Amino acid sequence: MKLGVYGLGRFGAFWAARLADYTDVVAFSRSPKSDIDPRIGLVSEDELADCDAVVLCVAISAMEDVVSRIADRIKPGTLVMDTCSVKVYPVSVMQSSLPETVQILGTHPMFGPDSGRNGIDGLPLVYSPVRISFAADSFYRDLFRKMGLHLVEMTPDDHDKTAAYTQGITHFLGRVLQDLHLEPSPIATLGYSKLLEIIEQTCNDPEQLFLDLQRYNPHTHEMRESLKYSLDRFMTKLKEVTGLPA
Structure with a gap:
């Protein structure tokens, strides 16, 4: 073969x-x-x-x-x-x-x-x-x-539904975290170190992979909308508690 x-x-x-x-x-x-x-x-x-x-x-x-x-x-x-x-x-x-x-x-x-x-x-x-x-x-x-x-x-569709909320969201967050220019720190918690690992695992790949994941998976739009809704909800909650702009 x-x-x-x-x-x-x-x-x-x-x-x-x-x-x-x-x-x-x-x-x-x-x-x-x-x-x-x-x-x-x-x-x-x-x-x-x-x-x-x-x-x-x-x-x-x-x-x-x-x-x-x-x-x-x-x-x-x-x-x-x-x-x-x-x-x-x-x-x-x-x-x-x-x-x-x-x-x-x-x-x-x-x-x-x-x-x-x-x-x-x-x-x-x-x-x-x-x-x-x-x-x-x-x-x-x-x-x-x-x-x-x-x-x-x-099935292909079952894969894409699942991948939108596993690989799709991981690559999306990895690119967002990279854009924040996060750096290693001597006081880094384990959780913060895991965030840096997400950047390493996703951003070593070509940006084209990230763009293609978001473009060609028919379920990633729903994932991004859900993520935006959750972010907005917590920003609103913080605004209510702190009185500061969200």
């Missing part, structure tokens, strides 16, 4: 190296870097499309362009798997753009180079089978379990 990873950005390079522990991996990148795991062979876009499976590690906003670029070159029976942090949008793109003969699997590894730097054993991976044979489904379930991952099977 040869997996072709499309995209060697920060997450793509990390995920390709983890997959290479268990199977043969090649990769295509428009901007190849010099620090890629030596086990991963760099190939052309055409060669990547000829793999048994193509793992898309691209920005959510790039999904439509990338899928349309490779759709006509994917051979029948190939499995195309996304790794996006939202699921409804990329799955709909794959369903509408890929031939019926191509298998589709939605995944979301719930970790990255920072949260997985000490190992991924026991970490969750969302698994959304869309159009997949019994044999391929069994293979990838077994592969991810061999990697030590905890598979969480969800």
Whole structure:
């Protein structure tokens, strides 16, 4: 089984190296870097499309362009798997753009180079089978379990509803906290240190990921409105108690 990873950005390079522990991996990148795991062979876009499976590690906003670029070159029976942090949008793109003969699997590894730097054993991976044979489904379930991952099977919409109030809110607050220019302190409480950890875990990723999470998850607008309502409610309460402007 040869997996072709499309995209060697920060997450793509990390995920390709983890997959290479268990199977043969090649990769295509428009901007190849010099620090890629030596086990991963760099190939052309055409060669990547000829793999048994193509793992898309691209920005959510790039999904439509990338899928349309490779759709006509994917051979029948190939499995195309996304790794996006939202699921409804990329799955709909794959369903509408890929031939019926191509298998589709939605995944979301719930970790990255920072949260997985000490190992991924026991970490969750969302698994959304869309159009997949019994044999391929069994293979990838077994592969991810061999990697030590905890598979969480969800529909794309259930994923997005949950992720809006887990990953979506975490990245939103991380960017807000970063904008406050918070710094380590000799009198930092454990809670404050955890806030700095949120900044580190979310803001090392490209800002495009944050923007895409908010734009392409249909449930993040509701999350932001709920967050704003709660902030306004407590600001009003403080105004009533202190008499100071909210």
